Amino acid sequence: MSDASRADRDCWIGFDLGGTKMMAAVLDGDMKPLGKERKKTKGHEGVEIVLERIIKTIRDALADAEAAPSRLAGIGVGCPGPLDLERGVVIDAPNLGWKNVPLKEVLEKAFDCPAVIANDVDAGVFGEYHFGAGKNARCVIGVFPGTGIGGGCVYEGKILRGRNRTCMEIGHVQVVPYGPLCACGQRGCLETVAGRMAIAAESAKAAFRGDAPHLMETAGADLANIRSGALASSIKAGDKVIERIVREAAGRIGVAVASVIHLLAPDVVVLGGGLVEAMPDLFVGSVAKSANKHVMASYVDSFRVVPCALGDDSTMLGAAAWARDVVSAAPRK
């Protein structure tokens, strides 16, 4: 497949820059995957080394695809935010130890092609819109419960966004007036009652008081150990109270989703992230039931609630498709 002499720029890179790992895929103009590569991020090694590693990961993915770098039409990167989308700068990413890193410029220089950065959650929702569970829907909402609860929206083929920031911060929609304190400084945000830490804290209490023997045995009452997998196994093993805690947390997400449905009338709500992947039926079913219970009659069953179809690959693939759309729409220089 390699053909360095060919001038056609027919390949796209989709890149997922995470705190733990980075992943690159090479896709052709029809968004068919040709090759990929992944490496550990190791943010503690410093900005320069990680930037080199990103470039190396892209080169290795191109090698895997047997595609010369000269075939690159563009690069899309899903990054943790906040970002300056116009200038392509990662403003602040504590997981990477990055502040004001001009990622777009670095990549454009290294590969002599346009680069586009997007919020990682937005890129993931775009991936599900383009390839996955929300394929070609007019309006797709993505909700990713984890330590925080991320959200994104693709509306008529475009990522909805703030002027120079991401939007769809569904984790910070207030669901309990004067509720628990949130990391953001507000009270009663969805995250405070339905994020992984809220679920873990409720579960730890239940385990500690003897109501969740399986969880107590496998994970104890330490929030650090009560992760999605431990919750899922404890439910499977028969800890009824843990099932109830997860169901009620998902129900709270359904209330916030109902508000989003009243505001944006999406066709599809895609759920992803570790909690959903560990307990897809329980989570998706509870969110769907609660959302339908909390919308006005005319919106009942006007939307589908579905699990992510692409799993870990959504951000990487979405970033490639988004880059293709943005670069193709831009006026040529």
Added chain:
Amino acid sequence: MSDASRADRDCWIGFDLGGTKMMAAVLDGDMKPLGKERKKTKGHEGVEIVLERIIKTIRDALADAEAAPSRLAGIGVGCPGPLDLERGVVIDAPNLGWKNVPLKEVLEKAFDCPAVIANDVDAGVFGEYHFGAGKNARCVIGVFPGTGIGGGCVYEGKILRGRNRTCMEIGHVQVVPYGPLCACGQRGCLETVAGRMAIAAESAKAAFRGDAPHLMETAGADLANIRSGALASSIKAGDKVIERIVREAAGRIGVAVASVIHLLAPDVVVLGGGLVEAMPDLFVGSVAKSANKHVMASYVDSFRVVPCALGDDSTMLGAAAWARDVVSAAPRK
């Protein structure tokens, strides 16, 4: 100005179809008003007669503008919903007594030009975006507290909407879990604690128990009489408790606006409707303060909260500008 022989289609009609009155304006291609007309709607007289009256109102507005009907390039109508936007049908408008009225078809036949219908609130927000308080902003949210609390969003020059319905039902965002019963069947919707009926009921109780002597004297404790004007006069005359009730209701709207800011990151939030027009400073100030108090640090002061600039004309003017955008973008037949 009249020139029936001229083939140029350079005039647009903006129409506001309300339950009480209907208004038409004639605008030129640069959206400069040339003439207008208004009539009482009188929905009780039946669909046929009201449709005739709509046509007559447009003809009278054209006469006022000294423009021949042959100059019409298109007609935009802001209607109460729900609507079938593609087919241009008013599905159900209780205020008019209408069910499944093919308004677009009727107008296109009568005037031999394209007609476009839009939700009245959406058209109003588009009017404020195009001509008024949210002029050319990237993302404008409109909030119109009244008996219900209507909402709309113009994002990058387009009205955000559901597939075949309006969206931005901010009045039905849940702000009080297990709160008061809403007309929509849900509990704790914003309308139930911040709509005119909620404010009127709180005020009637205060008046009845002797805490709002001015309101008691002018309006009594009958919800039907406690309208925006009566509330404004009672506050002016010194009824402190009424001021507090209005301020707190506006504060609740600010909480819902904060959620919308987390979701859509608007640049401008435009407030309109009878309550806001009667008490602009009190209302706008309270919503702005509360919204800023309830958003994450990075969103504080990232938006402006402003009163409507066009008042009663926003829907009529917005409908004309929207029709021009839609008709100009459509492929020619």
